[in-house]
Every structure is written in structure tokens, then in C-alpha cells.
Amino acid sequence: xxxxxxxxxxxxxxxxxxxxxxxxxxxxxxxxxxxxxxxxxxxxxxxxxxxxxxxxxxxxxxxxxxxxxxxxxxxxxxxxxxxxxxxxxxxxxxxxxxxxxxxxxxxxxxxxxxxxxxxxxxxxxxxxxxxxxxxxxxxxxxxxxxxxxxxxxxxxxxxxxxxxxxxxxxxxxxxxxxxxxxxxxxxxxxxxxxxxxxxxxxxxxxxxxxxxxxxxxxx
Numbered sequence: 001x002x003x004x005x006x007x008x009x010x011x012x013x014x015x016x017x018x019x020x021x022x023x024x025x026x027x028x029x030x031x032x033x034x035x036x037x038x039x040x041x042x043x044x045x046x047x048x049x050x051x052x053x054x055x056x057x058x059x060x061x062x063x064x065x066x067x068x069x070x071x072x073x074x075x076x077x078x079x080x081x082x083x084x085x086x087x088x089x090x091x092x093x094x095x096x097x098x099x100x101x102x103x104x105x106x107x108x109x110x111x112x113x114x115x116x117x118x119x120x121x122x123x124x125x126x127x128x129x130x131x132x133x134x135x136x137x138x139x140x141x142x143x144x145x146x147x148x149x150x151x152x153x154x155x156x157x158x159x160x161x162x163x164x165x166x167x168x169x170x171x172x173x174x175x176x177x178x179x180x181x182x183x184x185x186x187x188x189x190x191x192x193x194x195x196x197x198x199x200x201x202x203x204x205x206x207x208x209x210x211x212x213x214x215x216x217x218x219x
Contacts, residue, residue, distance in 0.1 A: 098212060104129060105216060108132055119152065119194060121147060127196060140184055140185050140188065144180045149171050151168070151169070155194075157189060157192065165186045
């Protein structure tokens with residue numbers, strides 16, 4: 001931690017960094033998770049580099065051009081968090097598709113940060129692995145695939161754990177996140193499950209099916 005602080009002080013002096021705390025609503029992390037409906041406090045670097053054209057700016061939580069100094073600061077701040085962000089046994093639930101007679105072991109995305117990160121940067125997902133998103137309330141939740149490399153299907157569930165919609169989602173190769181398509185539920189959803197594309201067809205999962213959720217590990 002001391003080494004990290006010393007590096008931040010050095011880079012801050014070199015680049016002229018202001019570190020602030022703001023309330024972010026909307027886009028926070030580029031991910032294969034929710035793009036909207038996120039509201040929480042998050043430390044944001046507002047950096048102005050000495051050379052023109054290299055600035056990291058706040059725009060309702062959206063980052064635009066990032067210079068080398070700003071990128072270095074961000075890497076130093078978040079690399080410990082990313083290294084520790086892998087799923088643990090305490091973060092998984094078993095999702096049972098009753099009519100299909102099949103279950104998956106799903107990582108639990110039950111916080112704004114986890115929902116925002118989703119499955120981005122993953123290069124593989126097991127056939128019977130998934131991620132389940134727990135939302136604070138029922139809504140027409142939206143997903144996108146920026147920085148997500150695995151073709152996925154999102155299965156939306158209502159309060160009663162009934163499938164209300166399903167969307168196939170393809171990885172978005174665009175560098176500009178605004179060009180990535182948005183996948184919105186056509187019905188009010190309280191939960192969403194991301195699985196590999198092909199899983200739904202293989203096991204004949206359809207709208208109206210019901211699922212059960214069992215806590216595989218942890219609380």
C-alpha cells in the first residue's frame with residue numbers, strides 16, 4: 001500500500017492530478033452488464049495533463065480521452081481491485097431450470113460494481129456456468145456487450161422467478177461504447193441470468209418457464 005501511495009504522489013506531481021468524489025448516475029464501468037440505473041459514490045480521477053489533448057474528464061460518469069498519465073493513475077488505483085475481483089465460492093448460486101431439468105452454477109452479481117463489471121474481459125464460460133444479476137427493484141433492465149468477448153444470452157426473470165424475456169447478445173468490438181447496441185427486457189425483471197449462446201436452444205428454455213435459486217455457497 002505504501003508503494004502504491006508513493007507512486008500516486010509521484011504521478012500526481014508529474015501530471016497535475018485532482019482526485020475527487022462524485023455521485024455517478026448511468027454508465028460507470030464498460031462491461032457486459034447494466035448500462036443504466038446505477039447510482040453510487042465512486043472515486044473519479046479528474047486529470048489534466050500538461051500537454052493539450054490528454055485529459056480524463058467527468059461527463060456524467062463517462063470517460064472520454066485518456067492520456068498516458070491518467071491511464072497510469074487509473075491502473076495503479078484499480079489493479080488491486082481487479083486482481084481481487086474474481087469469483088469465490090461464497091459468490092455463487094445454483095440456478096435450476098425446472099422444465100428443462102438442468103441447472104447452472106452462477107456467479108452472483110449483487111452489488112452495483114459487480115453488476116457493472118459483469119462478464120467483461122472473460123474469454124470463456126463453461127457450458128453450465130452463468131452469472132445472475134440481482135437488481136434492487138423490478139424494471140425494464142438493459143444490458144450491453146462493451147468489452148465482453150463471449151457471445152451470451154440474457155434471461156430476464158420477474159419477481160416470481162418466471163422467464164419474461166430472453167435476448168441473444170453479441171460481443172461489441174467498437175472502441176466507442178456509444179456504438180454498442182443495448183438489449184432491454186420487454187417485461188419487468190427483477191433478476192437476469194447470462195449464459196452462453198446456444199444454452200437456451202439446447203435445453204429448450206422458453207418464456208414462461210420457472211426457475212429455482214439455491215444458495216450454493218455462503219449466505
